[in-house]
Amino acid sequence: MKKNCEPEIDQFRFIFKKALFAMKLTAVIFLISTFSLLAVGTYSQDTRISLNLKNVQIKEVLQKIESNTEYFFIYNNQFVDVDKAVSITAENQKVIDVLTKLFIDQEVEFQVTDRKIVIAPSFLDNQQQQKTVSGKVTDSSGSSLPGVSVVVKGTTTGTITDANGNYSLSNITENTILQFSFVGMKGQEISVGNKTTINVDMVEESIGIEEVVAIGYGTAKKSDLTGAVASVTAANLKERAVTSFGEALIGQVAGVQIQQINGAPGGEGLSIRVRGTGSITQSNEPLYVVDGYPMEGGAFRLLNPSDIESIQVLKDASSTAIYGSRGANGVVIINTKKGKSGAPSINFNMFAGVQQREKTVDMMNRDQYVEWFKDGRNQAWLDAPIISADPNKSPHSINDPNSRRRLYPSVMSTII
Secondary structure, three states: OOOHHHHHHHHHHHHHHHHHHHHHHHHHHHHHHHHHHHHHHHHHHEEEEEEEEEEEEHHHHHHHHHOOOOOEEEEEOEEEEEEEEEEEEEEEEEEEHHHHHHOOOOOOEEEEEOOOEEEEHHHHHOOOOOEEEEEEEEEEOOOOOOOOOEEEEOOOOOOOOOOOEEEEEEEOOOOEEEEEEOOOOEEEEEEOOOEEEOEEEEEEOOHHHEEEEEEOOOEHHHHOOOOEEEEEEEEHHHHHOOOOOOHHHHOOOOOOOEEEEOOOOOOOOEEEEEEOOOOOOOOOOOOOEOOOEEOOOOOOHHOOHHHEEEEEEEEHHHHHHHHHHOOOOOEEEEOOOOOOHHHHHOOOOOOOOOOOOOOOOOOOHHHHHHHHHHHHHHHHHHOOOOOOOOOOOOOOOOOOHHHHHOOOOHHOOOOO
């Protein structure tokens, strides 16, 4: 009996063709996916662009790249400065090269994924490498300094040293800079780097003479005072060849008027006024205090300008709270130079000058003046009218005795 196998063969062929079609379709999809990935990689490496932008913000440059390519950028403007103005010129250059030129002065990195470019600061890569930094703060003598402020620069993160001068800060990276500050000490900044222990020796901060102003009851920083206190240092006095400090002050202090009121040599004829004239019947001279000692009657003029270290002028009403009514016209505080430690030093300062009258007037000598005076008196006697008390009614004569002339007191008191 012959069996009919045709239907089974046809069914097998159908299944085989269907499987073959599925395999072909899978192969095509695989090839398309592979070519797409290759195309993405090629695009990321070889995409080029031309730019010519002047004085624009970085974010505008990034927008220009996005509009001319298929790239788009992801960044955080708190870490990446995209508001900075730049000028850039590129002729058919790779996008990555353009970005490198664009951010040349910023520590950033570029991560390219597909058509996405992430711009991030390079220091973020070190966030996972955090550590604890500790140490001890001492002064120049090696003693512990409690209460020293230790702050991470640019942040509010920090701590203070304990009673033994020790401190500890956690979550610190290698790029961190620590700032150490304490009252009366010079501030210090130290980069952490690869160190985990940082010991600091603080140095006392000395204030220079040009930064200190004497205010009668003590000293204060000049930056902490208002314009009511004016200061002149020895350097200002040294620049001028003068015989008194008053001459050196001319034009140096605002609100202080210094005038030459007579021709006396050596600066003796100087008038110094602080805030103008404040009295009608009393002196308008300010009070002068030399090394803490008030001086009256112009005795300060005996000071050698070369011996003066600094001069401060108190111009406001607070000077009366310190020196009483004597400071009503202002106070001029003079500090003289003092000895300094170190090697001996000798300074020599000299200048010479001549002071003379521009024009003279011819004057009579002694004998000429006596004759002129006698002639004047005699002429006044001859011109005087006769009074009733004079018994001698004759005209006056130069030979009249003094007994008659005394009867005319107005004539006797006449001085020509």
